[in-house]
Amino acid sequence: MTIINLSDKTHIVLKGKELDNNCASLFLESNYNWLDDFIVSFFEKPECSLYGWGPIQTYPPYTVILRQDMPSNAVYYIKTGTVKLMWSDKDGRELIAGLRHKNWFIGAPSVLLNKPYSFTVKTITECKMRCISTNNFLKLISTNFEFTLHLMKMLSQEIYNHGRKIVIFGCIPARDRLKILLRNFISSIENHGDFRNKMKICLPLTHRELAQIIAVTPEHLSRLLKYLEKQNIIKREKDGIILLNLLYFQNSDQ
Known part of the structure:
Protein backbone atom coordinates (compact mmCIF):
# COMPACT_ATOMS: atom_id res chain seq x y z
CA MET A 1 0.00 0.00 0.00
CA THR A 2 1.29 3.43 -0.92
CA ILE A 3 1.04 6.18 1.71
CA ILE A 4 0.84 9.70 0.33
CA ASN A 5 1.08 12.69 2.66
CA LEU A 6 -0.24 15.58 0.59
CA SER A 7 1.05 18.14 3.10
CA ASP A 8 4.59 17.18 2.13
CA LYS A 9 4.04 17.43 -1.61
CA THR A 10 5.10 20.49 -3.54
CA HIS A 11 1.57 21.03 -4.81
CA ILE A 12 -1.77 19.34 -5.29
CA VAL A 13 -3.04 19.01 -8.84
CA LEU A 14 -6.81 19.38 -8.60
CA LYS A 15 -7.61 18.25 -12.09
CA GLY A 16 -9.36 14.98 -12.85
CA LYS A 17 -10.11 13.15 -16.08
CA GLU A 18 -13.10 14.30 -18.06
CA LEU A 19 -16.41 13.12 -16.59
CA ASP A 20 -19.54 12.28 -18.55
CA ASN A 21 -21.82 14.26 -16.26
CA ASN A 22 -21.88 17.91 -17.34
CA CYS A 23 -22.36 19.21 -13.81
CA ALA A 24 -19.49 17.08 -12.56
CA SER A 25 -17.31 18.54 -15.29
CA LEU A 26 -18.26 22.01 -14.11
CA PHE A 27 -17.22 21.06 -10.59
CA LEU A 28 -13.78 20.08 -11.82
CA GLU A 29 -13.43 23.19 -13.97
CA SER A 30 -14.38 25.48 -11.09
CA ASN A 31 -11.21 24.60 -9.17
CA TYR A 32 -8.84 27.55 -9.11
CA ASN A 33 -6.15 26.13 -11.34
CA TRP A 34 -4.61 28.68 -13.63
CA LEU A 35 -1.96 28.38 -16.30
CA ASP A 36 -0.84 31.49 -18.14
CA PHE A 169 -23.71 23.04 -5.69
CA GLY A 170 -27.34 23.04 -6.78
CA CYS A 171 -26.99 20.22 -9.32
CA ILE A 172 -24.47 17.72 -7.92
CA PRO A 173 -25.45 15.49 -4.97
CA ALA A 174 -23.17 15.69 -1.93
CA ARG A 175 -21.99 12.10 -2.36
CA ASP A 176 -20.80 12.88 -5.88
CA ARG A 177 -19.08 16.08 -4.75
CA LEU A 178 -17.13 14.07 -2.18
CA LYS A 179 -16.32 11.43 -4.78
CA ILE A 180 -14.97 14.04 -7.19
CA LEU A 181 -12.97 15.76 -4.45
CA LEU A 182 -11.25 12.50 -3.49
CA ARG A 183 -10.79 11.70 -7.16
CA ASN A 184 -8.91 14.97 -7.55
CA PHE A 185 -6.41 13.85 -4.92
CA ILE A 186 -6.03 10.48 -6.64
CA SER A 187 -5.31 12.25 -9.92
CA SER A 188 -2.45 14.16 -8.33
CA ILE A 189 -0.95 10.89 -7.09
CA GLU A 190 -1.31 9.25 -10.51
CA ASN A 191 0.54 12.15 -12.08
CA HIS A 192 3.49 11.37 -9.85
CA GLY A 193 3.70 7.84 -11.21
CA ASP A 194 3.08 5.98 -7.95
CA PHE A 195 -0.29 4.31 -8.46
CA ARG A 196 -1.49 1.13 -6.71
CA ASN A 197 -4.76 -0.73 -6.28
CA LYS A 198 -4.85 0.48 -2.69
CA MET A 199 -3.37 3.66 -1.28
CA LYS A 200 -3.54 5.89 1.75
CA ILE A 201 -3.86 9.65 1.45
CA CYS A 202 -3.19 12.03 4.35
CA LEU A 203 -5.37 15.00 3.48
CA PRO A 204 -4.01 18.44 4.43
CA LEU A 205 -7.47 19.67 5.47
CA THR A 206 -9.51 19.10 8.60
CA HIS A 207 -12.81 17.22 8.62
CA ARG A 208 -14.70 20.50 8.97
CA GLU A 209 -12.79 22.09 6.07
CA LEU A 210 -13.52 19.12 3.79
CA ALA A 211 -17.19 19.47 4.69
CA GLN A 212 -17.13 23.18 3.88
CA ILE A 213 -15.50 22.60 0.49
CA ILE A 214 -18.30 20.26 -0.62
CA ALA A 215 -20.94 22.42 1.13
CA VAL A 216 -22.24 19.96 3.73
CA THR A 217 -22.23 19.83 7.51
CA PRO A 218 -19.44 17.87 9.25
CA GLU A 219 -22.11 15.45 10.46
CA HIS A 220 -23.32 14.77 6.92
CA LEU A 221 -19.73 14.32 5.73
CA SER A 222 -19.32 11.68 8.44
CA ARG A 223 -22.40 9.89 7.11
CA LEU A 224 -21.03 10.02 3.56
CA LEU A 225 -17.68 8.60 4.67
CA LYS A 226 -19.45 5.92 6.70
CA TYR A 227 -21.42 4.92 3.61
CA LEU A 228 -18.22 4.60 1.55
CA GLU A 229 -16.68 2.57 4.36
CA LYS A 230 -19.64 0.17 4.46
CA GLN A 231 -19.29 -0.29 0.71
CA ASN A 232 -15.60 -1.24 1.21
CA ILE A 233 -14.55 1.73 -0.90
CA ILE A 234 -12.51 3.45 1.81
CA LYS A 235 -11.17 2.75 5.27
CA ARG A 236 -10.77 5.62 7.71
CA GLU A 237 -7.80 5.99 10.02
CA LYS A 238 -6.78 8.75 12.40
CA ASP A 239 -4.15 10.17 10.08
CA GLY A 240 -5.81 9.66 6.72
CA ILE A 241 -8.07 7.65 4.43
CA ILE A 242 -7.19 4.35 2.78
CA LEU A 243 -8.73 4.11 -0.67
CA LEU A 244 -9.63 0.46 -1.19
CA ASN A 245 -11.47 0.66 -4.52
CA LEU A 246 -9.86 3.14 -6.90
CA LEU A 247 -12.11 2.07 -9.77
CA TYR A 248 -15.05 3.62 -7.91
CA PHE A 249 -13.41 7.04 -8.16
CA GLN A 250 -12.47 6.54 -11.81
CA ASN A 251 -16.03 5.75 -12.88
CA SER A 252 -18.56 8.59 -13.01
CA ASP A 253 -21.71 6.45 -13.17
CA GLN A 254 -21.55 4.64 -9.83
Missing part, protein backbone atom coordinates in the same frame (compact mmCIF):
# COMPACT_ATOMS: atom_id res chain seq x y z
CA ASP A 37 2.30 31.12 -20.23
CA PHE A 38 2.99 34.85 -20.11
CA ILE A 39 2.87 35.00 -16.31
CA VAL A 40 5.02 31.87 -15.97
CA SER A 41 7.63 33.25 -18.37
CA PHE A 42 7.47 36.70 -16.71
CA PHE A 43 8.66 35.23 -13.42
CA GLU A 44 11.39 33.22 -15.15
CA LYS A 45 13.02 36.40 -16.45
CA PRO A 46 15.56 38.30 -14.32
CA GLU A 47 13.93 41.65 -15.09
CA CYS A 48 10.88 40.79 -12.98
CA SER A 49 13.06 41.67 -9.99
CA LEU A 50 13.46 45.17 -11.41
CA TYR A 51 9.73 45.71 -10.85
CA GLY A 52 10.17 44.95 -7.16
CA TRP A 53 9.39 41.23 -6.95
CA GLY A 54 11.41 39.64 -4.17
CA PRO A 55 13.30 36.34 -4.42
CA ILE A 56 11.53 32.99 -4.17
CA GLN A 57 10.74 32.14 -0.55
CA THR A 58 9.76 28.68 0.70
CA TYR A 59 6.94 28.43 3.25
CA PRO A 60 6.21 25.19 5.13
CA PRO A 61 2.64 23.88 5.51
CA TYR A 62 0.32 25.79 7.86
CA THR A 63 2.17 29.11 7.52
CA VAL A 64 -0.04 32.22 7.61
CA ILE A 65 0.78 34.43 4.62
CA LEU A 66 -1.92 37.11 4.94
CA ARG A 67 -4.32 37.91 7.77
CA GLN A 68 -7.93 38.93 7.42
CA ASP A 69 -8.65 42.66 8.00
CA MET A 70 -4.96 43.61 7.97
CA PRO A 71 -3.84 46.44 5.64
CA SER A 72 -3.13 45.23 2.12
CA ASN A 73 0.58 46.00 1.87
CA ALA A 74 1.76 43.21 -0.45
CA VAL A 75 0.81 40.80 -3.23
CA TYR A 76 2.11 37.22 -3.45
CA TYR A 77 2.62 35.03 -6.49
CA ILE A 78 2.33 31.28 -5.86
CA LYS A 79 5.03 29.54 -7.87
CA THR A 80 4.25 26.11 -6.42
CA GLY A 81 1.98 24.81 -3.70
CA THR A 82 -1.56 25.24 -2.39
CA VAL A 83 -3.05 27.69 0.09
CA LYS A 84 -6.46 27.94 1.71
CA LEU A 85 -8.51 31.10 2.14
CA MET A 86 -10.23 31.38 5.52
CA TRP A 87 -12.77 33.86 6.83
CA SER A 88 -13.65 34.23 10.51
CA ASP A 89 -16.34 36.19 12.32
CA LYS A 90 -15.97 38.26 15.48
CA ASP A 91 -16.55 35.15 17.61
CA GLY A 92 -13.66 33.31 15.96
CA ARG A 93 -15.75 30.88 13.92
CA GLU A 94 -13.89 30.03 10.74
CA LEU A 95 -15.06 29.18 7.25
CA ILE A 96 -12.82 27.96 4.45
CA ALA A 97 -13.59 30.06 1.39
CA GLY A 98 -11.55 28.07 -1.09
CA LEU A 99 -8.16 26.85 -2.27
CA ARG A 100 -5.66 28.57 -4.52
CA HIS A 101 -2.87 26.81 -6.37
CA LYS A 102 0.29 27.52 -8.32
CA ASN A 103 0.46 30.45 -10.77
CA TRP A 104 -2.14 32.39 -8.75
CA PHE A 105 -1.82 35.83 -7.18
CA ILE A 106 -3.08 36.32 -3.65
CA GLY A 107 -3.85 39.70 -2.15
CA ALA A 108 -4.22 41.43 -5.53
CA PRO A 109 -7.96 42.29 -5.27
CA SER A 110 -7.50 43.96 -1.88
CA VAL A 111 -4.52 45.95 -3.12
CA LEU A 112 -6.36 47.11 -6.24
CA LEU A 113 -9.39 48.14 -4.18
CA ASN A 114 -7.25 49.71 -1.44
CA LYS A 115 -9.07 47.63 1.17
CA PRO A 116 -7.90 45.31 3.98
CA TYR A 117 -7.37 41.66 3.15
CA SER A 118 -10.74 39.91 3.11
CA PHE A 119 -9.33 36.48 4.02
CA THR A 120 -6.60 34.87 6.03
CA VAL A 121 -4.37 32.91 3.66
CA LYS A 122 -2.54 29.86 5.03
CA THR A 123 -0.40 27.30 3.24
CA ILE A 124 -1.60 23.69 3.35
CA THR A 125 1.39 22.30 1.45
CA GLU A 126 4.94 23.55 1.10
CA CYS A 127 4.74 26.66 -1.07
CA LYS A 128 7.26 28.66 -3.03
CA MET A 129 6.23 32.29 -3.49
CA ARG A 130 7.44 35.69 -4.56
CA CYS A 131 6.26 38.89 -2.92
CA ILE A 132 5.93 42.50 -4.07
CA SER A 133 4.95 45.58 -2.09
CA THR A 134 1.70 47.38 -2.80
CA ASN A 135 3.46 50.46 -4.19
CA ASN A 136 5.63 48.43 -6.56
CA PHE A 137 2.67 46.31 -7.65
CA LEU A 138 0.62 49.40 -8.52
CA LYS A 139 3.59 50.81 -10.46
CA LEU A 140 3.93 47.52 -12.33
CA ILE A 141 0.33 47.43 -13.51
CA SER A 142 0.47 51.09 -14.54
CA THR A 143 3.60 50.63 -16.67
CA ASN A 144 3.40 47.07 -18.04
CA PHE A 145 0.26 46.77 -20.15
CA GLU A 146 0.77 43.09 -21.02
CA PHE A 147 1.19 42.08 -17.37
CA THR A 148 -1.94 44.05 -16.46
CA LEU A 149 -3.93 42.36 -19.24
CA HIS A 150 -3.02 38.89 -17.99
CA LEU A 151 -3.72 39.88 -14.39
CA MET A 152 -7.20 41.02 -15.49
CA LYS A 153 -7.72 37.63 -17.14
CA MET A 154 -6.84 35.87 -13.89
CA LEU A 155 -9.17 38.04 -11.83
CA SER A 156 -11.92 37.53 -14.42
CA GLN A 157 -11.36 33.77 -14.15
CA GLU A 158 -11.89 34.04 -10.40
CA ILE A 159 -15.24 35.78 -10.88
CA TYR A 160 -16.20 33.27 -13.58
CA ASN A 161 -15.32 30.29 -11.38
CA HIS A 162 -17.20 31.70 -8.41
CA GLY A 163 -20.39 32.03 -10.43
CA ARG A 164 -20.09 28.47 -11.71
CA LYS A 165 -19.58 27.08 -8.22
CA ILE A 166 -22.84 28.64 -7.05
CA VAL A 167 -24.70 26.75 -9.79
CA ILE A 168 -22.72 23.55 -9.31
Whole structure:
Protein backbone atom coordinates (compact mmCIF):
# COMPACT_ATOMS: atom_id res chain seq x y z
CA MET A 1 0.00 0.00 0.00
CA THR A 2 1.29 3.43 -0.92
CA ILE A 3 1.04 6.18 1.71
CA ILE A 4 0.84 9.70 0.33
CA ASN A 5 1.08 12.69 2.66
CA LEU A 6 -0.24 15.58 0.59
CA SER A 7 1.05 18.14 3.10
CA ASP A 8 4.59 17.18 2.13
CA LYS A 9 4.04 17.43 -1.61
CA THR A 10 5.10 20.49 -3.54
CA HIS A 11 1.57 21.03 -4.81
CA ILE A 12 -1.77 19.34 -5.29
CA VAL A 13 -3.04 19.01 -8.84
CA LEU A 14 -6.81 19.38 -8.60
CA LYS A 15 -7.61 18.25 -12.09
CA GLY A 16 -9.36 14.98 -12.85
CA LYS A 17 -10.11 13.15 -16.08
CA GLU A 18 -13.10 14.30 -18.06
CA LEU A 19 -16.41 13.12 -16.59
CA ASP A 20 -19.54 12.28 -18.55
CA ASN A 21 -21.82 14.26 -16.26
CA ASN A 22 -21.88 17.91 -17.34
CA CYS A 23 -22.36 19.21 -13.81
CA ALA A 24 -19.49 17.08 -12.56
CA SER A 25 -17.31 18.54 -15.29
CA LEU A 26 -18.26 22.01 -14.11
CA PHE A 27 -17.22 21.06 -10.59
CA LEU A 28 -13.78 20.08 -11.82
CA GLU A 29 -13.43 23.19 -13.97
CA SER A 30 -14.38 25.48 -11.09
CA ASN A 31 -11.21 24.60 -9.17
CA TYR A 32 -8.84 27.55 -9.11
CA ASN A 33 -6.15 26.13 -11.34
CA TRP A 34 -4.61 28.68 -13.63
CA LEU A 35 -1.96 28.38 -16.30
CA ASP A 36 -0.84 31.49 -18.14
CA ASP A 37 2.30 31.12 -20.23
CA PHE A 38 2.99 34.85 -20.11
CA ILE A 39 2.87 35.00 -16.31
CA VAL A 40 5.02 31.87 -15.97
CA SER A 41 7.63 33.25 -18.37
CA PHE A 42 7.47 36.70 -16.71
CA PHE A 43 8.66 35.23 -13.42
CA GLU A 44 11.39 33.22 -15.15
CA LYS A 45 13.02 36.40 -16.45
CA PRO A 46 15.56 38.30 -14.32
CA GLU A 47 13.93 41.65 -15.09
CA CYS A 48 10.88 40.79 -12.98
CA SER A 49 13.06 41.67 -9.99
CA LEU A 50 13.46 45.17 -11.41
CA TYR A 51 9.73 45.71 -10.85
CA GLY A 52 10.17 44.95 -7.16
CA TRP A 53 9.39 41.23 -6.95
CA GLY A 54 11.41 39.64 -4.17
CA PRO A 55 13.30 36.34 -4.42
CA ILE A 56 11.53 32.99 -4.17
CA GLN A 57 10.74 32.14 -0.55
CA THR A 58 9.76 28.68 0.70
CA TYR A 59 6.94 28.43 3.25
CA PRO A 60 6.21 25.19 5.13
CA PRO A 61 2.64 23.88 5.51
CA TYR A 62 0.32 25.79 7.86
CA THR A 63 2.17 29.11 7.52
CA VAL A 64 -0.04 32.22 7.61
CA ILE A 65 0.78 34.43 4.62
CA LEU A 66 -1.92 37.11 4.94
CA ARG A 67 -4.32 37.91 7.77
CA GLN A 68 -7.93 38.93 7.42
CA ASP A 69 -8.65 42.66 8.00
CA MET A 70 -4.96 43.61 7.97
CA PRO A 71 -3.84 46.44 5.64
CA SER A 72 -3.13 45.23 2.12
CA ASN A 73 0.58 46.00 1.87
CA ALA A 74 1.76 43.21 -0.45
CA VAL A 75 0.81 40.80 -3.23
CA TYR A 76 2.11 37.22 -3.45
CA TYR A 77 2.62 35.03 -6.49
CA ILE A 78 2.33 31.28 -5.86
CA LYS A 79 5.03 29.54 -7.87
CA THR A 80 4.25 26.11 -6.42
CA GLY A 81 1.98 24.81 -3.70
CA THR A 82 -1.56 25.24 -2.39
CA VAL A 83 -3.05 27.69 0.09
CA LYS A 84 -6.46 27.94 1.71
CA LEU A 85 -8.51 31.10 2.14
CA MET A 86 -10.23 31.38 5.52
CA TRP A 87 -12.77 33.86 6.83
CA SER A 88 -13.65 34.23 10.51
CA ASP A 89 -16.34 36.19 12.32
CA LYS A 90 -15.97 38.26 15.48
CA ASP A 91 -16.55 35.15 17.61
CA GLY A 92 -13.66 33.31 15.96
CA ARG A 93 -15.75 30.88 13.92
CA GLU A 94 -13.89 30.03 10.74
CA LEU A 95 -15.06 29.18 7.25
CA ILE A 96 -12.82 27.96 4.45
CA ALA A 97 -13.59 30.06 1.39
CA GLY A 98 -11.55 28.07 -1.09
CA LEU A 99 -8.16 26.85 -2.27
CA ARG A 100 -5.66 28.57 -4.52
CA HIS A 101 -2.87 26.81 -6.37
CA LYS A 102 0.29 27.52 -8.32
CA ASN A 103 0.46 30.45 -10.77
CA TRP A 104 -2.14 32.39 -8.75
CA PHE A 105 -1.82 35.83 -7.18
CA ILE A 106 -3.08 36.32 -3.65
CA GLY A 107 -3.85 39.70 -2.15
CA ALA A 108 -4.22 41.43 -5.53
CA PRO A 109 -7.96 42.29 -5.27
CA SER A 110 -7.50 43.96 -1.88
CA VAL A 111 -4.52 45.95 -3.12
CA LEU A 112 -6.36 47.11 -6.24
CA LEU A 113 -9.39 48.14 -4.18
CA ASN A 114 -7.25 49.71 -1.44
CA LYS A 115 -9.07 47.63 1.17
CA PRO A 116 -7.90 45.31 3.98
CA TYR A 117 -7.37 41.66 3.15
CA SER A 118 -10.74 39.91 3.11
CA PHE A 119 -9.33 36.48 4.02
CA THR A 120 -6.60 34.87 6.03
CA VAL A 121 -4.37 32.91 3.66
CA LYS A 122 -2.54 29.86 5.03
CA THR A 123 -0.40 27.30 3.24
CA ILE A 124 -1.60 23.69 3.35
CA THR A 125 1.39 22.30 1.45
CA GLU A 126 4.94 23.55 1.10
CA CYS A 127 4.74 26.66 -1.07
CA LYS A 128 7.26 28.66 -3.03
CA MET A 129 6.23 32.29 -3.49
CA ARG A 130 7.44 35.69 -4.56
CA CYS A 131 6.26 38.89 -2.92
CA ILE A 132 5.93 42.50 -4.07
CA SER A 133 4.95 45.58 -2.09
CA THR A 134 1.70 47.38 -2.80
CA ASN A 135 3.46 50.46 -4.19
CA ASN A 136 5.63 48.43 -6.56
CA PHE A 137 2.67 46.31 -7.65
CA LEU A 138 0.62 49.40 -8.52
CA LYS A 139 3.59 50.81 -10.46
CA LEU A 140 3.93 47.52 -12.33
CA ILE A 141 0.33 47.43 -13.51
CA SER A 142 0.47 51.09 -14.54
CA THR A 143 3.60 50.63 -16.67
CA ASN A 144 3.40 47.07 -18.04
CA PHE A 145 0.26 46.77 -20.15
CA GLU A 146 0.77 43.09 -21.02
CA PHE A 147 1.19 42.08 -17.37
CA THR A 148 -1.94 44.05 -16.46
CA LEU A 149 -3.93 42.36 -19.24
CA HIS A 150 -3.02 38.89 -17.99
CA LEU A 151 -3.72 39.88 -14.39
CA MET A 152 -7.20 41.02 -15.49
CA LYS A 153 -7.72 37.63 -17.14
CA MET A 154 -6.84 35.87 -13.89
CA LEU A 155 -9.17 38.04 -11.83
CA SER A 156 -11.92 37.53 -14.42
CA GLN A 157 -11.36 33.77 -14.15
CA GLU A 158 -11.89 34.04 -10.40
CA ILE A 159 -15.24 35.78 -10.88
CA TYR A 160 -16.20 33.27 -13.58
CA ASN A 161 -15.32 30.29 -11.38
CA HIS A 162 -17.20 31.70 -8.41
CA GLY A 163 -20.39 32.03 -10.43
CA ARG A 164 -20.09 28.47 -11.71
CA LYS A 165 -19.58 27.08 -8.22
CA ILE A 166 -22.84 28.64 -7.05
CA VAL A 167 -24.70 26.75 -9.79
CA ILE A 168 -22.72 23.55 -9.31
CA PHE A 169 -23.71 23.04 -5.69
CA GLY A 170 -27.34 23.04 -6.78
CA CYS A 171 -26.99 20.22 -9.32
CA ILE A 172 -24.47 17.72 -7.92
CA PRO A 173 -25.45 15.49 -4.97
CA ALA A 174 -23.17 15.69 -1.93
CA ARG A 175 -21.99 12.10 -2.36
CA ASP A 176 -20.80 12.88 -5.88
CA ARG A 177 -19.08 16.08 -4.75
CA LEU A 178 -17.13 14.07 -2.18
CA LYS A 179 -16.32 11.43 -4.78
CA ILE A 180 -14.97 14.04 -7.19
CA LEU A 181 -12.97 15.76 -4.45
CA LEU A 182 -11.25 12.50 -3.49
CA ARG A 183 -10.79 11.70 -7.16
CA ASN A 184 -8.91 14.97 -7.55
CA PHE A 185 -6.41 13.85 -4.92
CA ILE A 186 -6.03 10.48 -6.64
CA SER A 187 -5.31 12.25 -9.92
CA SER A 188 -2.45 14.16 -8.33
CA ILE A 189 -0.95 10.89 -7.09
CA GLU A 190 -1.31 9.25 -10.51
CA ASN A 191 0.54 12.15 -12.08
CA HIS A 192 3.49 11.37 -9.85
CA GLY A 193 3.70 7.84 -11.21
CA ASP A 194 3.08 5.98 -7.95
CA PHE A 195 -0.29 4.31 -8.46
CA ARG A 196 -1.49 1.13 -6.71
CA ASN A 197 -4.76 -0.73 -6.28
CA LYS A 198 -4.85 0.48 -2.69
CA MET A 199 -3.37 3.66 -1.28
CA LYS A 200 -3.54 5.89 1.75
CA ILE A 201 -3.86 9.65 1.45
CA CYS A 202 -3.19 12.03 4.35
CA LEU A 203 -5.37 15.00 3.48
CA PRO A 204 -4.01 18.44 4.43
CA LEU A 205 -7.47 19.67 5.47
CA THR A 206 -9.51 19.10 8.60
CA HIS A 207 -12.81 17.22 8.62
CA ARG A 208 -14.70 20.50 8.97
CA GLU A 209 -12.79 22.09 6.07
CA LEU A 210 -13.52 19.12 3.79
CA ALA A 211 -17.19 19.47 4.69
CA GLN A 212 -17.13 23.18 3.88
CA ILE A 213 -15.50 22.60 0.49
CA ILE A 214 -18.30 20.26 -0.62
CA ALA A 215 -20.94 22.42 1.13
CA VAL A 216 -22.24 19.96 3.73
CA THR A 217 -22.23 19.83 7.51
CA PRO A 218 -19.44 17.87 9.25
CA GLU A 219 -22.11 15.45 10.46
CA HIS A 220 -23.32 14.77 6.92
CA LEU A 221 -19.73 14.32 5.73
CA SER A 222 -19.32 11.68 8.44
CA ARG A 223 -22.40 9.89 7.11
CA LEU A 224 -21.03 10.02 3.56
CA LEU A 225 -17.68 8.60 4.67
CA LYS A 226 -19.45 5.92 6.70
CA TYR A 227 -21.42 4.92 3.61
CA LEU A 228 -18.22 4.60 1.55
CA GLU A 229 -16.68 2.57 4.36
CA LYS A 230 -19.64 0.17 4.46
CA GLN A 231 -19.29 -0.29 0.71
CA ASN A 232 -15.60 -1.24 1.21
CA ILE A 233 -14.55 1.73 -0.90
CA ILE A 234 -12.51 3.45 1.81
CA LYS A 235 -11.17 2.75 5.27
CA ARG A 236 -10.77 5.62 7.71
CA GLU A 237 -7.80 5.99 10.02
CA LYS A 238 -6.78 8.75 12.40
CA ASP A 239 -4.15 10.17 10.08
CA GLY A 240 -5.81 9.66 6.72
CA ILE A 241 -8.07 7.65 4.43
CA ILE A 242 -7.19 4.35 2.78
CA LEU A 243 -8.73 4.11 -0.67
CA LEU A 244 -9.63 0.46 -1.19
CA ASN A 245 -11.47 0.66 -4.52
CA LEU A 246 -9.86 3.14 -6.90
CA LEU A 247 -12.11 2.07 -9.77
CA TYR A 248 -15.05 3.62 -7.91
CA PHE A 249 -13.41 7.04 -8.16
CA GLN A 250 -12.47 6.54 -11.81
CA ASN A 251 -16.03 5.75 -12.88
CA SER A 252 -18.56 8.59 -13.01
CA ASP A 253 -21.71 6.45 -13.17
CA GLN A 254 -21.55 4.64 -9.83
